[in-house]
Amino acid sequence: MTTAGADLIWSFRDRVFDLSARTLVMGVINVTPDSFSDGGRFVAPGAAIAHARQLMAEGADLLDLGAESTRPGAEPVTASEQIRRLAPVIGALAADPQACLAVDTADAEVADRALELGAQVVNDVTALADPGMAAVVARRGAGLILMHMTGTPATMQQDPRYGDVAQEVRGHLAARFEAARTAGVPAERIVLDPGIGFGKTVQHNFELLARLEEFKSLGRPLLIGVSRKSFLGRTLDLPVDQRLEGGLAAGAVAVFLGARILRTHDVAATVRAVRIADALREARRHEARKP
Numbered sequence: 001m002t003t004a005g006a007d008l009i010w011s012f013r014d015r016v017f018d019l020s021a022r023t024l025v026m027g028v029i030n031v032t033p034d035s036f037s038d039g040g041r042f043v044a045p046g047a048a049i050a051h052a053r054q055l056m057a058e059g060a061d062l063l064d065l066g067a068e069s070t071r072p073g074a075e076p077v078t079a080s081e082q083i084r085r086l087a088p089v090i091g092a093l094a095a096d097p098q099a100c101l102a103v104d105t106a107d108a109e110v111a112d113r114a115l116e117l118g119a120q121v122v123n124d125v126t127a128l129a130d131p132g133m134a135a136v137v138a139r140r141g142a143g144l145i146l147m148h149m150t151g152t153p154a155t156m157q158q159d160p161r162y163g164d165v166a167q168e169v170r171g172h173l174a175a176r177f178e179a180a181r182t183a184g185v186p187a188e189r190i191v192l193d194p195g196i197g198f199g200k201t202v203q204h205n206f207e208l209l210a211r212l213e214e215f216k217s218l219g220r221p222l223l224i225g226v227s228r229k230s231f232l233g234r235t236l237d238l239p240v241d242q243r244l245e246g247g248l249a250a251g252a253v254a255v256f257l258g259a260r261i262l263r264t265h266d267v268a269a270t271v272r273a274v275r276i277a278d279a280l281r282e283a284r285r286h287e288a289r290k291p
Helices: 045-057 079-093 108-117 133-140 165-182 202-210 212-218 230-236 244-256 267-289
Strands: 009-012 015-018 024-030 062-066 101-104 121-124 143-147 190-193 223-225 261-264
Touching: 009 143, 024 045, 024 267, 045 062, 045 079, 062 079, 062 121, 079 101, 079 108, 101 108, 108 121, 108 133, 121 133, 133 143, 133 165, 143 165, 165 190, 165 202, 165 212, 190 223, 202 212, 202 230, 202 244, 223 244, 230 244, 244 261, 244 267, 261 267
Parallel strands: 024 062, 024 261, 062 101, 101 121, 121 143, 143 190, 223 261
Antiparallel strands: 009 015
16 A cells, blocks of 8 residues: 555544545435435435445445535524434444444534544534534544535525635635644544535636646645536536436546545445546656656
8 A cells, every 4th residue: 555645644533544545435425305416315214324334335435424405505404403313323334343424514513412423524514614613523533524615505606706716715725724723633634625516606616626736735635526516417407316427527537636535426436437537646646757
């Protein structure tokens, strides 16, 4: 296995991921009745648990469990309701030592309970908007994903504007990364996500993906989530259930340009795609070392 520099090691609790070795695939499980891609399919605990095990069998390195939809226009879900939806699923899956569970929440109370039950990572789409979140992550020894979003899910797609989208998103992530570190979360526990589809137009999303190499200066691994998103649908004029190929193309290019984790609903296909993207990225690196 290749030995990574510090900026490609992601470690938390008893996990150490060397992200120079290969791209990780994070499988999405929406324990919600209203998510844009599969709303309602996995809201029952049994269905969510079975789906999680299927995604692990398909090669998911992590599972991202969310109980509050972040689709454009989504309304907030109370902490108690999020916990009610998540608790039986996390409780069942955490018993498997192979399962690495992330909780997709912006609420510190939900994160704390999920981590107590056995989740190991907090995926915070608001990048610590809840003032208590960083302290929870630090105290629990958890991993942390910080994502860029303009506004809230209810407002984020209402005419988003940037002067230079890549520069502004990078600056925001740099500031939130420093805020997390100041609050006691070590750098090696943190991953950054530019938030494709969160407060961006179609063109903003493509520009961010095209300029991913500029995010290397942040010194932390990048997570990218493009799976089934609306910018693919608008470009291809396709509904949610027909966006697989577009998502695989965008994800593979993102890996080639530096992404180290892909978040996806379609794990088996994504695992295959990123292995090719990893090989191409390694070939380019090898060529660059030649005298």
